[in-house]
Amino acid sequence: MSENIYDVVVVGAGPSGLTAAIYTTRRSLKTLVLSKDIGGQAAMTSDIENYPGFEHVDGLELMQKFQAQATKFGTEFAFEEVEKLNKEGETFILTTSKNREIKAKAVILAFGLTPRNLNVPGEKELIGKGVAYCATCDGPLYKGKDVVVVGGGNSALDAAEFMSKIANKVYLLHRRDVFRGEQVLIDKVQNTENIEIIYNAESKIVKGDQKVEALVYQQEDQEKEIKVDGVFVEIGHIAKTDWTADLVDLTERREIKISRDCETKTPGLFAAGDITDISYKQAVISAGEGSKAALQAYKFLQGANAAAGPDWS
Numbered sequence: 001m002s003e004n005i006y007d008v009v010v011v012g013a014g015p016s017g018l019t020a021a022i023y024t025t026r027r028s029l030k031t032l033v034l035s036k037d038i039g040g041q042a043a044m045t046s047d048i049e050n051y052p053g054f055e056h057v058d059g060l061e062l063m064q065k066f067q068a069q070a071t072k073f074g075t076e077f078a079f080e081e082v083e084k085l086n087k088e089g090e091t092f093i094l095t096t097s098k099n100r101e102i103k104a105k106a107v108i109l110a111f112g113l114t115p116r117n118l119n120v121p122g123e124k125e126l127i128g129k130g131v132a133y134c135a136t137c138d139g140p141l142y143k144g145k146d147v148v149v150v151g152g153g154n155s156a157l158d159a160a161e162f163m164s165k166i167a168n169k170v171y172l173l174h175r176r177d178v179f180r181g182e183q184v185l186i187d188k189v190q191n192t193e194n195i196e197i198i199y200n201a202e203s204k205i206v207k208g209d210q211k212v213e214a215l216v217y218q219q220e221d222q223e224k225e226i227k228v229d230g231v232f233v234e235i236g237h238i239a240k241t242d243w244t245a246d247l248v249d250l251t252e253r254r255e256i257k258i259s260r261d262c263e264t265k266t267p268g269l270f271a272a273g274d275i276t277d278i279s280y281k282q283a284v285i286s287a288g289e290g291s292k293a294a295l296q297a298y299k300f301l302q303g304a305n306a307a308a309g310p311d312w313s
């Protein structure tokens with residue numbers, strides 16, 4: 001595969017990356033999606049109720065449909081992380097975690113955001129031993145147990161609601177007294193019997209020897225402790241864009257700056273979805289951005305004067 005030059009390499013396989021691949025392959029562009037997983041953050045969401053056309057769908061199931069559609073049109077997939085991106089002449093060279101060099105005429109960066117850590121003692125040591133960052137993935141391991149979800153946005157609310165159906169008891173611990181998520185999710189969480197909300201609480205230590213035993217937190221001037229088997233950290237995401245930095249401009253939050261048509265400062269290099277500086281991080285928006293990036297990449301590959309044109313052929 002390393003001898004091939006792809007027309008387009010898409011980095012990331014969430015809603016934006018997979019949609020981009022659907023669009024590029026429908027334009028007969030030889031396309032490779034490079035990603036560490038399928039679906040990204042959307043696949044970690046158990047209940048999606050705001051994706052048009054689906055009254056209610058499991059995030060992973062929705063992303064598998066995207067992947068099947070991309071595969072049907074000829075997208076190739078490789079499950080490798082990209083560690084380096086260079087441009088030599090007109091060709092992009094992507095170096096992966098398997099030390100492979102992959103060449104492309106155009107690249108679409110759509111690798112989304114990475115979960116933020118609490119950065120408290122015990123967290124790192126107990127990852128996989130009770131500390132988790134994805135309720136949909138790891139939640140089923142906590143059947144009948146007591147867990148805490150930390151955070152106050154849609155991810156935390158969603159995770160608490162999901163875990164309430166599996167765990168015996170769910171604590172939802174938020175550092176303020178107001179949630180920043182959607183009202184419909186807040187109502188669900190507040191009206192679920194086995195969810196106890198702890199407001200104005202700052203996580204201090206994840207306690208445990210071989211596995212999580214408790215979370216210590218500060219509330220006003222008191223230090224308190226809850227005994228739990230699992231700590232789900234759902235406190236937002238950060239942009240890990242260091243490896244792209246020479247070829248793109250970044251915002252203060254390290255997100256990739258793009259034009260209205262998903263262009264970066266480097267010709268032939270596009271970006272789409274949550275990793276960019278767009279305002280709203282939603283699956284449906286990412287999908288739309290992915291299609292824009294793909295049409296713009298097509299236009300780039302056809303030469304500057306070509307119009308992207310419609311996609312209803």
Ligand code: NAP
Nearest residue numbers: 045151152153154155156158175176180234235236237281
């Ligand atoms: P978010 O909206 O940025 O919320 C992060 C939450 O974590 C905030 O409540 C924040 O507290 C808290 N937080 C941040 N750093 C913290 C720290 N060091 N210690 C303790 N708490 C901390 O992130 P998100 O919930 O992951 O959502 C990300 C995006 O995905 C949002 O746009 C969201 O709408 C979207 N999303 C949507 C759905 C859905 O539609 N169902 C589901 C999941 C995610 P403060 O409030 O005090 O800042």
